[in-house]
Amino acid sequence: MSYARRNQMSSNRTAAIIIVALIHIALGYALVTGLAYNVIKKAAEDLKTFDVEEEPPPPPEEPPPPPDQNTPPPPQIVAPPSIIKIDSPAPALVTTPNISPVVITPRAEAPTTKSCPGGMTVAIAQACPPVISQAAKAKGNLPSLFSTDDYPQSAIRNEEQGTTAVRLSIGPDGRVADCTVTSSSGSSSLDSATCNIIKRRARYSPAKDSSGNPTTGSDTTRIRWVLPEE
Template sequence: MSYANATVSPAERAKAAASVIGIHALIGFGLVAGLAVTTAIVDKDDGVEGVLIPIDPPPPPPTPEPVPTDAVVPSTPPAAPMPPIEIPSNNPVQVTEPDFTLPPITTRVPVDPPVRAPVVAESPPPPPPAFTPAAPVPRNNMSSWITANDYSGRDLRRGNEGTARYRLVIGSDGRVDACEITSSTGHSSLDRSTCSLIERRARFNPATNNRGEEVVGTYTGVVTWQIPE
């Protein structure tokens, strides 16, 4: 809304119009510069007492509309995975894993040791003999021990005959140490003659033990007394 004097000349009106245009330009600059200009005052010397120009304040910024809670917000699709980057290698390193298997873990339950019977130590067996024991063996002719010429005149007259079995003890020197009649001829004279003649005439290779040593041994034999025809 504006007020003007009716007695103003056309030249002054043109001047006033130019002043109004300048005021409008100034107001526009104030809006751009962020200034709020509500009143413009023109010098009275120009023939204009005053101009009151109402300027509306700038409209407030628009209020964003509230988003309903049940509205579906479109989700951003996930980005595609980046392809693996292959790094070329002129000398690839091959790593061989050792073939190693862990042993199974077992839980051991304590067990009482078994009760064992006492072991009785046995004596070792004797070593095998280095030599085989041997009995005494006659060294001279057995037929020379007793002959028909050894009959006594008494036994011849009485016709004494018979078979005597004897047992001899041979010393380690091969001689007869003892004579024993184990089966009699039935005549004591013939039995005594048997042992007496053998002890005097018989010779032996003595017996030996398992170590090859000459030891005392025994020998058995038979003599038959018979009167020649």
């Protein structure tokens, strides 16, 4: 760079520094003398006189919709169903063939008894008694087996008396195997005493079948009870 050019640049820089210094000095003087205050006040007044357009107010809000009311729906009109007429066919004639009446014959009841030899009838499930060629015979008179001492004391106290009829079953050994009251004297104690005494004391010649062998037989008797005299 040439010497002349350097001197010119140095001169320009010095001039710039001097100008900046003068500006600062002028500003400081203005502040001190109130010139700056007047300038600022004037700018504020200019700002006050500036018209500012106000924003238009917002539009009013729309009122809320009224609450829904339970309004019943309009009645529905239902058209009545149409009537369809159907011609039904005439019923067919049904002919009934001639049927012969059925006759039901009542079933004969099975017999419950059977006849045995000798004219005796027994139950169908019961065996017929053997044919007796000789009936059982008591050894002695049956009423003679009873005495005054055999009279039941309960019957005496109650003054009971009467006749007891019994049927006796005689075994092949000639003893009374069973005693059945066929007609009561009216006193249970007299009836019981009759069978008990005959079963203990009576003896028989047993019945015999057609072959002459001893077999079971039967007999009947009547015992009359009379209160003993005092």
